[in-house]
Amino acid sequence: MMPKRTILTGLLSAALAVAPAAQALDIAATTSNMGMLAKHVGGEHVDVTTMAPPDRDAHFLEARPSMMAAIRGADLVVSVGAELEDGWLPAAIRGANNPGVRAGQSGYFEAAAQVELLGGGGPADRSRGDVHPAGNPHVYLDPIRMGEVAEALAGRLANKDAANAETYESNARAFAERAEEHVAQWRESVDGAPGVVLYHADATYLLERLGVPDLDYLEPVPGVPPTGSHLRSLIRDLEGQDGVIIRYPYQREDHAQFVAEQLGWEYYTLMNGVEIGGDADDYFALLEQWVEALRSPLD
Amino acid sequence: MKGAYWVQGAAAAALLLGSSVALAQQDGQGQGGTQEDMLAEEGGVLGGLRPGSTERIGAGTAFNPSISVILDGVYKNTFSGDAHEPGGFVAGHDHGHGHGHAHGMEEGFQLRETEFAFEASVDPYFDAFAMLVIEGTDTVDLEEAYFTTTSLPWGLQIKGGRFLSDIGYINRQHAHEWDFVDRPLVSEYLFGDHGLQDTGVQLNWLLPTRTYLKAGVEVLQGETSGIATFEGEMDVRPEWIVSEPDGSNPRRERTDAQDLPFDDASGPRLFTSFLKWGPDLGFDHAAQFGISGGYARAFQRMDEHSQGLRVETWDGDAWFAGVDAVYKYDGGGYLGQGDLTLQGEYFYRNIDTDFSYFNHEDANEWERGTAAADGTSGRFQQDGAYLQAVYGIAPRWRTGVRAEALGIAKNQAWHDRDEGNGFADFDTSYRYSLNTTFYPSHFSYLRAQVNLADFASDDPSNGDRHDEWSFMLQYNLSLGAHGAHPF
Numbered sequence: 147m148m149p150k151r152t153i154l155t156g157l158l159s160a161a162l163a164v165a166p167a168a169q170a171l172d173i174a175a176t177t178s179n180m181g182m183l184a185k186h187v188g189g190e191h192v193d194v195t196t197m198a199p200p201d202r203d204a205h206f207l208e209a210r211p212s213m214m215a216a217i218r219g220a221d222l223v224v225s226v227g228a229e230l231e232d233g234w235l236p237a238a239i240r241g242a243n244n245p246g247v248r249a250g251q252s253g254y255f256e257a258a259a260q261v262e263l264l265g266g267g268g269p270a271d272r273s274r275g276d277v278h279p280a281g282n283p284h285v286y287l288d289p290i291r292m293g294e295v296a297e298a299l300a301g302r303l304a305n306k307d308a309a310n311a312e313t314y315e316s317n318a319r320a321f322a323e324r325a326e327e328h329v330a331q332w333r334e335s336v337d338g339a340p341g342v343v344l345y346h347a348d349a350t351y352l353l354e355r356l357g358v359p360d361l362d363y364l365e366p367v368p369g370v371p372p373t374g375s376h377l378r379s380l381i382r383d384l385e386g387q388d389g390v391i392i393r394y395p396y397q398r399e400d401h402a403q404f405v406a407e408q409l410g411w412e413y414y415t416l417m418n419g420v421e422i423g424g425d426a427d428d429y430f431a432l433l434e435q436w437v438e439a440l441r442s443p444l445d
Numbered sequence: 446m447k448g449a450y451w452v453q454g455a456a457a458a459a460l461l462l463g464s465s466v467a468l469a470q471q472d473g474q475g476q477g478g479t480q481e482d483m484l485a486e487e488g489g490v491l492g493g494l495r496p497g498s499t500e501r502i503g504a505g506t507a508f509n510p511s512i513s514v515i516l517d518g519v520y521k522n523t524f525s526g527d528a529h530e531p532g533g534f535v536a537g538h539d540h541g542h543g544h545g546h547a548h549g550m551e552e553g554f555q556l557r558e559t560e561f562a563f564e565a566s567v568d569p570y571f572d573a574f575a576m577l578v579i580e581g582t583d584t585v586d587l588e589e590a591y592f593t594t595t596s597l598p599w600g601l602q603i604k605g606g607r608f609l610s611d612i613g614y615i616n617r618q619h620a621h622e623w624d625f626v627d628r629p630l631v632s633e634y635l636f637g638d639h640g641l642q643d644t645g646v647q648l649n650w651l652l653p654t655r656t657y658l659k660a661g662v663e664v665l666q667g668e669t670s671g672i673a674t675f676e677g678e679m680d681v682r683p684e685w686i687v688s689e690p691d692g693s694n695p696r697r698e699r700t701d702a703q704d705l706p707f708d709d710a711s712g713p714r715l716f717t718s719f720l721k722w723g724p725d726l727g728f729d730h731a732a733q734f735g736i737s738g739g740y741a742r743a744f745q746r747m748d749e750h751s752q753g754l755r756v757e758t759w760d761g762d763a764w765f766a767g768v769d770a771v772y773k774y775d776g777g778g779y780l781g782q783g784d785l786t787l788q789g790e791y792f793y794r795n796i797d798t799d800f801s802y803f804n805h806e807d808a809n810e811w812e813r814g815t816a817a818a819d820g821t822s823g824r825f826q827q828d829g830a831y832l833q834a835v836y837g838i839a840p841r842w843r844t845g846v847r848a849e850a851l852g853i854a855k856n857q858a859w860h861d862r863d864e865g866n867g868f869a870d871f872d873t874s875y876r877y878s879l880n881t882t883f884y885p886s887h888f889s890y891l892r893a894q895v896n897l898a899d900f901a902s903d904d905p906s907n908g909d910r911h912d913e914w915s916f917m918l919q920y921n922l923s924l925g926a927h928g929a930h931p932f
Contacts, residue, residue: 199728201777206887208773210731210932211657211723218600218651233887237929240572240593241659243600243651272888369886371780371840398779398840 171307174213174220174247176231177204178419179286179429180257184224186426187299187317191310195220197238200419201395204230205276205369209237217242220253221306224299227256228263228283252305258283260298261291264350275367287418288351289433290329293322321426328430332356336441340388343380343405345372345397348418352433358440361389364401372401381408388443392416392436414439510565510573513927515621517558520918521550528913531851531874532901533827533858534634550627550917556581557919558620560588564928570596576619588619588639600651610641611649611661611719612737613790614769622930624786624835624843625878626894626917630851631829635765635794637670641739644668645713657723657733667714672763672794673741678709681747683754683805700754703803703811707760710743723932731773733932738766744796746859754805759859761798767791771932780840781884789832796825796859826855833878841885847878852901872901872910888927892919 170193175181181196188194195216198204204226217223217238225231239247239254247253263281270279285291300318304311333356341359342349346368353360361384366376391413393402399415406413416435420428550557559579567573575590591606609617615632632640649661667673680702688695717739726732744763749756769790776783800822804812815822833847856871880894898913 202728202775206780208731208775208932209929210773211721211733212725212731214651214932215655215657215723215725218657219653233929235929237931241651241931243597243602243649245596245598248595272886276887396777396779 171221171303172219173222173224174216176223176225176235177286178422178424179292180224180226181422182420182424182426182429183257183292183296183299183321184222185423186321187296187314188303189313189317191307191313192303196422198231199422200417203394203396205233207231207234209234209241213238214241217247218244220244220247222253222255222302223247224255224257226258226283226286228258228280228285229278230258230283252302255299255302257292257295258285260295261285264354265347275365276369278368282347282350284348284418285351287349287433287436288355289325289430290322290355291351292429293318293325296321324426324430328433329355332433332437336437336444338444339440340443342389342440343384343391343411345393345402349392349436352436353440356437356440361387364391364393364405371398377401377405381405384409390414390439390442392439394418412439412442414442508565510563511926511928513560513562513923513925515558515560515562515619515927516556516920516922516924517560517621518555518920519550519557519626520554521552521915522917523552523913523915525914526912528898528900528911530900530903531630531634532903533852533856533869533871534874535858535903560619560621562927566595567592570594586639588642600653602649602651604647604649605645607642607644608647609639610643610663610665610717610739611647611721612641612663612717612739613719613767613792614733614735614771614788615790616640618930621921621923624788624833624845624882625847625880626892626919627878627896629790629829629831629847630849630874630876631790631792631831634851635671635792635827635829637672641669641672641717643673643715645715656725657721659719659721661719663715663717663719663739664713665715665717666712667710667741667743669715672739672765673715673744674746675710675712675714675743676705676707676745676747676758676760678705678707679747680704681749681756681803683749683756685754700805701811703756703805705747705756705758705803706801707745707747707758708743714743715739715741729775729777731775731932733771735769736767737769738764740764744798746798756803758801758803759798760801761796763794763796765792765794767793776837778837778840781837781843782840784837784843786835787833788835789830791828791830793826793828793854796827798822798825798859823857823859825857825859827851827857828853828855838881842881842883844881845879847876849876849878850874851876856901871903874898874900876900888923890919890921892921893917894919 170191171188173184173188173192173194175184175194175196177198178196178200181194184192185194197213197216198207223239225235245251258281266279266281268277268279270277296318300314303314336356336358339358341361342353343361343364345364347360347363350360362380364372364377366373389411391402391406391411393399393413393415394417395415402413416439417432420432561577564574571592572595573592576588578586578588580586587607589608591604591608594603597603611617615629643665645663645665647661647663649659652658652660667675682699682702684697684699686695687698717737719735719737721733721735723733741763744761746759747756767790771788774785778784800815802814829851830853831847831849833845835843835845838844851874852871853873856873858869858871877897878894880892882890882892884890894917896915900911902908902910
């Protein structure tokens with residue numbers, strides 16, 4: 147009995163010795179946009195680690211030891227949710243031995259769970275590609291929804307750290323107000339914009355917010371790369387119309403370029419997330435680039 | 446409004462009740478007519494009241510575990526040569542347990558594995574996972590059935606049940622996660638056809654460090670053929686057939702019981718531990734390095750030979766140790782283009798056994814010996830390694846190369862004794878593989894692979910080495926809600 151107890155005591159004291167003093171809340175954010183929002187709301191009272199870089203497709207990442215290390219010590223995991231990170235976040239949480247951040251616990255936060263989702267209710271049938279019957283997860287490009295997420299996040303942070311509740315709330319409100327101002331202005335500026343063709347339905351929330359049509363997608367079905375026949379039929383359908391094409395750096399350029407040339411449109415390479423450590427200014431600047439691209443056919 | 450619905454519901458319920466009585470009456474008169482017809486008729490009488498939903502309100506299937514089925518089929522063609530089994534590893538390879546020659550793949554088409562996985566939270570304290578594997582069409586293997594704790598503090602977790610040990614890197618992976626069609630030789634021949642798969646408990650601890658550091662210990666029953674095979678205390682009474690000199694009147698005779706001197710090591714008999722370190726290398730690179738080892742306090746085998754009424758026993762213990770490393774480069778290309786994975790493992794196994802044989806010349810007494818032409822006592826060391834690289838040659842396409850060796854530093858077979866006084870030390874066996882995999886989506890892949898096996902002979906009188914070229918085509922399809930994989 148004695149040696150066992152000694153070992154256990156040893157382990158416990160080792161664990162306690164290295165545990166950081168509970169000052170700032172430790173947040174593990176999945177994408178850089180969620181990291182930005184968490185940092186904005188939490189300010190100096192949070193330490194944010196972002197697990198996925200903005201130049202990778204968050205659908206297709208793999209759980210990594212560094213993610214598990216980040217989640218191991220986190221008070222809160224902040225994700226986009228609605229299955230966007232399904233390929234890695236559940237495995238990373240499972241491997242992190244941190245009971246507080248499992249789904250359903252107060253340390254688990256999904257942006258998609260805080261706002262109204264679009265595009266839900268479709269059939270759960272993978273012959274239609276990477277479908278999300280619970281709704282389109284890509285809520286992060288809609289600044290209004292991000293404002294709502296910020297407010298929900300402020301509530302969650304306050305729940306963990308009541309002393310700074312007011313700070314969290316006012317930070318979140320500032321973000322939401324700024325989003326509203328921008329959106330009012332952007333809606334005017336893109337008024338009459340003919341629309342956009344993307345690879346994937348991941349800017350739907352922004353486009354709907356701004357009133358710009360989502361014309362079509364380069365992917366024939368979600369998650370499946372473009373095929374020649376699909377691109378030809380897309381060009382046939384859109385011939386004579388005006389619009390723009392937007393791609394991300396991790397998506398193939400030749401498809402976008404081909405369709406743009408055939409239709410006589412411009413194509414843009416934009417990011418869908420801020421740089422790691424980016425702040426709200428960077429986020430609104432990024433959306434500004436989107437607005438510029440969307441309204442470019444109007445010039 | 447709510448009140449109105451309630452009244453409607455009650456009316457519908459009354460209607461249903463009534464109609465079922467009516468149905469029973471009609472049945473009694475031997476007449477047809479469906480319930481719906483009758484509901485419609487009565488609906489007419491009651492002036493358009495809907496019959497209401499016949500759904501039973503409840504959670505339905507929402508409490509069911511997430512289920513996935515993974516289909517895996519292989520076509521194999523050995524188009525040149527025959528490598529047999531790698532020298533030094535024949536008897537250690539589930540020889541006596543009905544697995545037959547060259548476990549796994551046959552020539553031609555085969556359903557190699559159909560995996561059925563079930564996963565759910567049990568309650569706030571446990572998650573559970575079970576995977577049944579049907580090998581071919583009629584062999585069911587309970588690959589895993591374990592719980593993990595979900596509420597232990599300080600980064601601790603307990604896993605219990607039947608599971609794939611966390612030693613090494615590939616050991617805990619299921620076949621559909623491999624980058625090659627077949628299991629690495631070192632895993633198959635040092636541990637078993639399913640790697641180190643056993644029943645017991647694991648305690649693991651993710652240390653509160655900024656880089657990933659996980660330590661674990663496992664206490665296992667000890668049923669894995671390559672490292673912890675167990676016979677236990679027993680006695681044998683072999684039988685033989687005797688007959689008159691002209692062959693008439695055949696009858697069975699049995700020997701006296703002979704007690705076999707196995708230590709009756711009750712379980713648990715296998716103890717392992719592992720340490721995994723994953724440095725933080727930024728977003729483009731990831732790596733994990735592991736060391737692991739284990740000790741089996743019983744390694745016991747018995748071979749019964751009907752000819753000459755002979756029983757051979759090996760009784761001892763065994764230990765193993767190994768290192769593993771994996772590195773992944775994420776190039777950020779479209780659908781995996783430019784990504785690279787390097788992976789390698791080395792394992793060393795040491796078996797200490799005492800050999801005994803028991804001869805029984807027909808009706809004479811049992812006679813015991815401790816050294817014979819085909820068995821001896823001693824320390825038997827064997828090792829093996831593989832190294833593989835997989836590269837994303839195009840979006841959705843990956844190509845892999847793998848080199849493997851078995852019996853590198855030592856290749857002493859515990860079951861084989863040399864002509865002289867020592868035991869045989871076999872040559873090293875090698876295998877080389879090249880493959881290309883196409884991933885139509887995340888839920889399917891198609892793979893073509895060529896293997897060149899260059900095995901040391903297990904029977905040097907039959908040539909020193911044997912070569913074999915084989916070609917494999919594989920499909921792997923994942924149905925349902927299959928969860929994410931760990932690194």
